[in-house]
Amino acid sequence: MRQKRILWPVLAFLALWLAACTGRATTQPQTGEIVTAFIGDLTASASATGQVVSPRTAALAVSQPGRVTNLYVQVGDSVQAGDPLVQLETAQLELNLAAARQNLRLQEANLTALAEPPHAADVTAAQANVASAQASLDELRAGPSPAQLAVYSATLALSEASVYAASAQYQSVANSVSQVQIQQAEAAVAAAQANLDRAREINQENTNQQTHQAMLAAEESLANAQAQLDNLRRIDTSAAQGSLAAASARLDGAEADFGRNTGGATAVQIAAAEAQLAQAQATLADLLAEPTEAAWQTAVAQVEQARLSVADAEDALAKATVRAPFDGVVTAVHTNIGEVASGIVVEMMDAGNLEVVVPVDEIDIGAIDVGQTAVVTLETWPDVEIASQVAHIAPSAANNASLVTYDVYLRLGETDLPARVGMTANVQLITSQREGVLLVPNRAIQVNRATGAYTVNRVNGDTTTQVPVTIGLRDGQYTQITGGLSAGDQVMIGNETPRVTFGPGQ
CATH class of the missing domain: 2.40.50.100 (RNA polymerase II/Efflux pump adaptor protein, barrel-sandwich hybrid domain)
Incomplete structure (x- = not known):
């Protein structure tokens, strides 16, 4: 029991000591920079370098x-x-367009004609063709009438008479000159030639006026005899022969017609007449019948095709x-x-709405969104900032074997600078912004690498206290404090040696 009474005071002392250790840790004042936590705005950004490009x-x-x-x-x-x-x-293209338009007018006319009733004149002509074909077929089937037989017989008799007359004419011409007459004329020519030969010999042996006149007279006699012989030989029988041949041909035709027209129609003739009648009847039926749906659709399709051809021709001409x-x-x-x-x-290229394209590392691309603001400076004018905005982000990574990057396109804002395509541009991409938040310098924050906890040395009069804080956004100078400090709190930047005291306020 005595041992227990001694143990309780020891345990109580240890408990008080531990409580003091977990209270405020204070340090003696040391040389360092004191800063004040304040409310301000914070912007985080990522840097990249790219080029000015044309958006189109x-x-x-x-x-x-x-x-x-x-x-x-x-x-x-x-x-x-x-x-x-x-x-x-464009000469050929204009011709093609004119032809296409002409074809369209033709197809439209065909469609209009298909929708309209047939013209009365066309119907009358088609009916007349049917009647004529029917009459021809009926005549073939019935055979010739007595009057027709009389006509055919008279035509045949007339052809026979023409042959007889042509034959008689030929015989008359052929017999008008006999062979005896021609022989007598030939003998006269031979006698005249002999007289001329003797007259020339005499004139050559003893030339005088008398012998010379005799030679001239002999020459004239020979010419007359030769002319008479030539006239007899020129009598032509070819015309009479032609007339006879023509009359014979007409007789052959008349005999054939007589046999064909009086012998009854053949099966081939009747079939041809029936086909002609069927064709005439079909033509009349087509005129009187309403157009079928298939015919209507075909005509409509032809009009539409013609319109497409016109559109194609117009497009080709425009291009x-x-x-x-x-x-x-x-x-x-x-x-x-x-x-x-x-x-x-x-x-x-479009030179009026220039863009800047920059490669952004895959680590930072997740913080970039379309519409996000940025600041651009050009190498040519490094001191002039140009407001810009993310226009779009490449959906796939750039072809770079050593580094995965994505092209980010920024639309340049209004500027008086004569920016040109290809200029080098430095970009500060604003990845995040905070307004009206508590800020302290980055140097005032200490981090425990083992635990990941953040602390600051808060100034309390002539001492400092290491207090834990939670942080938010940070940039190159300041860090957002989300817990552990208040606006106006002062913190120490520098190294201090902590001095542990027991009990609050000591």
Whole structure:
């Protein structure tokens, strides 16, 4: 029991000592900088370096090869959206458009005609064709009438008479000159030639006026005899032969017609007449019938196809003029007047709304959002800050084997600086902001690396107390205090040697 009475006072003393140790730890005043916790604004940022770029670029190509007739721009020219840049020849394209429009009018007319009732004249003509075809078929089936037989017989008899007459004419012409007459004329020519030969010999042996006149008379006699013989030989029987041949051909035709028309129609003739009647009846039925749904749909489809062809032709003609898709500046021209252009002909960029692109490390990219503000300075003018804003962030990492980064695009704010594409830009990306928060310098905060706890040396008169604090946002100079201090509290920056005292206030 005595041992227990001695143990209780010892335990009580130890308890008091531990309580004192867990109370306030104070230090003696030491040399150091005293700062005051204050309410202020805090901004955290990430730095990056990039380049000025154009938000829009365009490599403008012709839709199909063509000869350049006009070139409206050169490198450095400013253009407005819709301005013509390059003009290709359009003659064939205009012809294509005219043909497409003509075809559209034709198809529309066909559709209109399909919807309208047939013209009375067309119906009358179709009915007449049916009646004529029916009459022809009926005649074939019934055979010739007595009157028709009489006509066919008379035609045959007339053809026979023509042959007889042509034959008689031929015989008359052929018999008008006999062989005896021709022989007598030939003998007269031979006698005249002999007389001329003797007259020439006599004149040659003893030339005088009398012998010379005799020779001339012999020559004239020979000429007359020869002329008479030639006249007899020129009598032509070819005309009579032609007339006879023609009459014979007409007789053959008349005999064939007589046999065909009087012998009854053949099966082939009746079938042909029936087919002709069926065709005429079908044509009339088509005129009188309402258009079928299939015919209507076909006509509508043909009109629509013609409209598409017109649209295609109009589009091709429009594309023969290469136009600026947006306001900007021409950066390259790849063709000349007279050349056959194909592929890219003009390059341009939007120089009015420049952006800055910077690679941001994957560690920091999570703190960057679209719309986030930033400050940009250009290497050319490093002392001038330009307000900017995150426009968009690349969805995939840049192709960099050594480091994973994402391209962040910032839209430059208003500035009087003549910024140009390609300039180097330094960017401070504002990752977070706090307004009206409690701040202390970063140097006033101490961290326990083992536990991760943060403390500050709060000044209490001529002593300091190490108190735990919780922190929030921080930048390169200040840290937000979220717990453990109040505005106006003073903290010591520097090294102190703690002196432990027992009991509060000591």
